[in-house]
Amino acid sequence: DRVYAMLRAREMVKDLGKPPSEILRNVYVDTSGASLGSIQIAKDMFGVERLLWGSDYPVAGDVQENLARLDELGPAVKERITGQNFMGLFAAGRSGEGAL
Numbered sequence: 172d173r174v175y176a177m178l179r180a181r182e183m184v185k186d187l188g189k190p191p192s193e194i195l196r197n198v199y200v201d202t203s204g205a206s207l208g209s210i211q212i213a214k215d216m217f218g219v220e221r222l223l224w225g226s227d228y229p230v231a232g233d234v235q236e237n238l239a240r241l242d243e244l245g246p247a248v249k250e251r252i253t254g255q256n257f258m259g260l261f262a263a264g265r266s267g268e269g270a271l
Contacts, residue, residue, distance in 0.1 A: 175187070198217060199221050199260070202224050202225050207243055210222070214244070219251050220259075222252045224253040224257075241253065
C-alpha cells in the first residue's frame with residue numbers, strides 16, 4: 172500500500188479506487204499442485220481463510236499424497252483449506268451476500 176500510494180502521488184499508476192491490500196482481501200487462492208512452501212507463502216500473503224484446496228487431478232495424480240502434504244500445516248489449517256473456506260463461500264453465495 173505504501174508503494175502504491177507513493178506511485179499514485181507521482182501519477183505513475185492508475186487509481187485502483189482502494190488500497191491494494193483491500194483488493195487482495197477478495198482474492199481466493201487454490202492449492203492445486205502447489206508445494207508446501209508455496210502454500211505457506213499463499214497463507215502468509217492472503218491468510219488461511221482465503222485458501223482453497225485443489226487436487227490438480229489428473230496432472231498431479233495422487234490425491235491422497237496431495238492431501239497428506241497439508242498435514243504439516245496442522246489440523247485446523249488443513250480443515251480450513253480442504254472444506255471450511257469453500258463452505259463459507261457457498262453459504263455466502265446462497266445468502267445473497269456473495270463473498271466474491
